[in-house]
Amino acid sequence: EVQLVESGGGLVQPGGSLRLSCAASGFTFSNFWMSWVRQAPGKGLEWVANIKQDGSEKYYVDSVKGRFTISRDNAKNSLYLQMNSLRAEDTAVYYCARRASPIDYWGQGTLVTVSS
C-alpha cells in the first residue's frame, strides 16, 4: 500500500524557516517524480514544487522561488521542502504527492501557520 506521511509543520513567525519531510513507503520511491502541493485554509490547491527521480530537475511556482527548496533522499525514501523567509501567505496545508502530474497518491498533509 502506497503511503506518504508528512511531518514538520507548525507555527512559525514571519521571516522564519521550516523544513517539511515526507516519508514514502509501499512503492519504489526512486522511480517517481515527487511534488509538494499546498492549500490555504478554505482555498483551492496550488502546486509548489516538484523534483525528478534523481533530483536533477526541480521546478517551483514563482511565489516560492528563491525561498523554498525541494530535495529528496532516495536511500531514505524521503522528500523534503526547506522553507525560508516565510510569509503569512505561505500559511497552508502542505501535501506530499507522488508524481509530477497527474498526482496519483497524496499524503494527508501538514499544516504550516505563519503568524506573529
Add this chain to the structure above:
Amino acid sequence: EIVLTQSPATLSLSPGERATLSCRASQSVSSYLAWYQQRPGQAPRLLIYDASNRATGIPARFSGSGSGTDFTLTISSLEPEDFAVYYCQQRSDWPFTFGPGTKVDIK
C-alpha cells in the same frame, strides 16, 4: 501561466441526478488535463487523467471529455459520497495549475 476557470462555482443537485462540471483553459492544454475530488477534511483524489482516462478504482459513473481549452467532468448519477469539491488541473506547461474548484452540494 495557464489559467483554468471552472463553472459553475457551486452545483446543487439531488442524489441520482446527473452532474456536469466545466473547466476552461486560457490556452490549449491538449489533453493534459486531470480531475480531482476533495471531500471535507481529506486529501484530493485523482479521478480522471489526460482528459478522459479514469484512474484506478474510480467508478464508471465518472467520465471526462474534451481537448484543447474546453473540458467536462460528468457524474452520471450522484451517489451520497460524490458531494464534494472537484478541481481540474493542467500539466501542459509549468507551473502546473489547478482550477478554483466546483462544489457539488446536496439540493
